[in-house]
Amino acid sequence: NAGVTQTPKFQVLKTGQSMTLQCAQDMNHNSMYWYRQDPGMGLRLIYYSASEGTTDKGEVPNGYNVSRLNKREFSLRLESAAPSQTSVYFCASRRTAGGGGTQYFGPGTRLTVL
Amino acid sequence: GQQVMQIPQYQHVQEGEDFTTYCNSSTTLSNIQWYKQRPGGHPVFLIQLVKSGEVKKQKRLTFQFGEAKKNSSLHITATQTTDVGTYFCAGEFGNEKLTFGTGTRLTIIP
Numbered sequence: 001n002a003g004v005t006q007t008p009k010f011q012v013l014k015t016g017q018s019m020t021l022q023c024a025q026d027m028n029h030n031s032m033y034w035y036r037q038d039p040g041m042g043l044r045l046i047y048y049s050a051s052e053g054t055t056d057k058g059e060v061p062n063g064y065n066v067s068r069l070n071k072r073e074f075s076l077r078l079e080s081a082a083p084s085q086t087s088v089y090f091c092a093s094r095r096t097a098g099g100g101g102t103q104y105f106g107p108g109t110r111l112t113v114l
Numbered sequence: 115g116q117q118v119m120q121i122p123q124y125q126h127v128q129e130g131e132d133f134t135t136y137c138n139s140s141t142t143l144s145n146i147q148w149y150k151q152r153p154g155g156h157p158v159f160l161i162q163l164v165k166s167g168e169v170k171k172q173k174r175l176t177f178q179f180g181e182a183k184k185n186s187s188l189h190i191t192a193t194q195t196t197d198v199g200t201y202f203c204a205g206e207f208g209n210e211k212l213t214f215g216t217g218t219r220l221t222i223i224p
Contacts, residue, residue, distance in 0.1 A: 031210065040123065042202060042216035043157065050210045058211065090156055100145045100164060103204075103212060105156040 001026050004106035006091050012112045013081045021076040021109050023091030031094050032074035033103065034058075034066060036087040043090065049074055081113045116141060118205045120215030128223050133190040135218035137203035144208040146179055146186045151217070152199045160188075160201075195222050 007022045025032065030051045035043040045058030047066040055066050063085060065077045074093075078085060091106040120137045127133050137146065145164045149157040161170055163179035163186060170177045176189045190197055200219045204212040 033211070035214075040216065042120075043204075043214040045211055045213075048211055056210075100147075100162055100206060102147075102159040102162070103149075103157075105158070108156050 003027065004091055004093055004104050006089075006106035006109050008109060009107065010110045012114065013078075014114050015082060017081050018077070018079050019081065020078075021089055021091075021111075022073070023075065023106060024073045025091075025093040025104070026072065027093060027095075027104065028071070029093040029095050029104075030071070031096060032068065033092040033094075034064075034074070034076045035090045035092065036060065036085075037090060037108075038087050046076065046089075081111075083113045085111065086113045087111060116205075116207045116213050118203060118213050118215045120203055120218060122218055123216065124219050124221075126221045126223060127193050129195060130192050133193050133197070133220055134187055135201050135203075135220075136185065136187050137205070137215050138185045139205050139207075140184070141207060142183050143205040144183075145206050146183075147204045147206070147212065148177060148186075148188055149202045149204060149214075150199050151202065155199075157202060190220075193220070193222055195224065198222050 004025045033048040034046040049055045049068040052071045089109045092103045094101045094103045147162045148160040151157045167181045168179040174191045200217040202217045203215040
C-alpha cells in the first residue's frame with residue numbers, strides 16, 4: 001500500500017496563476033483533509049471531506065476550492081495564487097470522520113508563489 | 115472558535131535530559147492525539163488518548179490526558195538524537211475534524 005500520495009512534491013507559481021494539488025489514498029478511508037503548514041502556525045485545516053460526495057470548509061478556506069472526485073481522490077485548487085499561499089500543503093485521510101482514529105498524512109507539496 | 119494551545123514553541127535539551135510539551139483547550143475534548151514530524155517530513159501518528167485521566171507509555175514516551183479532558187502532555191525521558199522533530203497535539207471536539215496545536219520543536223544538543 002502506498003498510503004497517501006500527493007503530487008507534485010514542489011511547485012513554483014507566479015502571482016495569479018492557477019494550479020491543482022492532487023491527493024489520493026489507497027486505504028479505503030472515508031474522510032480526507034487538506035492542511036497548510038506555515039512556520040510557527042502548526043497545521044491549519046483548509047477543507048475536508050467527511051465522506052465521498054461531501055466537502056466542508058475548515059479554518060482557512062479563502063482562496064481555495066476542493067473536489068472529492070471519488071472515494072480515493074481529493075484535490076485542492078488555487079484559482080489565482082497569491083504570495084500569502086506560499087506554504088507546505090499536506091493531504092491526510094482517516095477511516096471515518098469523528099470518533100477518533102489515526103490521520104495518515106501524505107509527503108506534502110511545497111508551494112512557492114512569487 | 116475551538117483552539118488548542120501548545121507550549122513551549124521550542125525546546126533545546128542536552129542529550130539524555132528529559133523533555134515535556136503541554137497542550138491546553140478551553141473546552142472539553144472528546145479525544146486528543148499526538149503526532150511527530152521529523153525535519154522535512156510529514157506528521158506521523160504517535161498515540162490517541164480518550165479517557166479522562168488516561169496515561170499511556172511508549173518506551174521512553176509518556177502521554178497523559180487531564181481529568182477534565184482539557185489538557186494533555188507528552189514527556190520524553192532521557193532524550194536521544196532520534197527524538198529530534200516537532201511534536202503536535204491534535205484535539206477532537208466531537209465533530210469531524212482535528213484541531214492541531216502549534217507544535218513544539220525539539221532539538222537535541224549532543
